[in-house]
Amino acid sequence: MKANANNQITGVIIMAVGLTVQGAYHNFRDILDAKFFSIPTFLVVIGSFIFVIAFFGCCGAYKENYCMTLTFSVLLILIFILELAAGISGYVLRNDTRELVSNALNSSMKSYGGENAGDITLVWDEIQVDFDCCGVYNSSDWGRANAAKFNETFLPMTCCRQQTGAVGYVACPDPTSATLRKTGCIDSFGDFIKAHAFFGILFACYLAKQIKLQGVSSY
Structure with a gap:
């Protein structure tokens, strides 16, 4: 139950981060395509998803309901697959993303x-x-x-x-x-992301640990 509560809190935090980023950089949509704001949207979705997973875990454990516990386990597997796919995609497309951002910025300078x-x-x-x-x-x-x-x-x-x-x-x-x-602003963006990547890695490790604990406790 405690691990489920931690996951609920984690879900709320992730949703808050996604919504905050969307609000703080909303004006950047005038320069960058909407696709560049998919990450904060993804955070909101994942945060909501984790919250739902924690809800199923709490209810399944409290009521000792087989169907809810099974659903909980399937959702844990799904979120692991999503994290793995996101990590691989981010690594493979890292150079393409830089080029897309560069082209969008260059185009907007004309106006x-x-x-x-x-x-x-x-x-x-x-x-x-x-x-x-x-x-x-x-x-x-x-x-x-x-x-x-x-x-x-x-x-x-x-x-x-x-x-x-x-x-x-x-x-x-x-x-x-x-x-x-x-x-150049493209390099400043990169430095900003690198400076905050360490905290993202720590948070991802914490989230993975919580998911692992949930997986163990569900059996």
């Missing part, structure tokens, strides 16, 4: 500063400030993607580290100075 591209402009400004980056791979991407507005000496304001409130379609005061954000 930056346009009359009907306020959302894209705002999101790019937020990305470059939050991730301390400029362009996709470096600042020269702006000139290649949007030559009508930018070049090596005329970049979005957020490509340079500025005082609070200096955000928008205004040139960097001095793109050649130390204030220029030299790291």
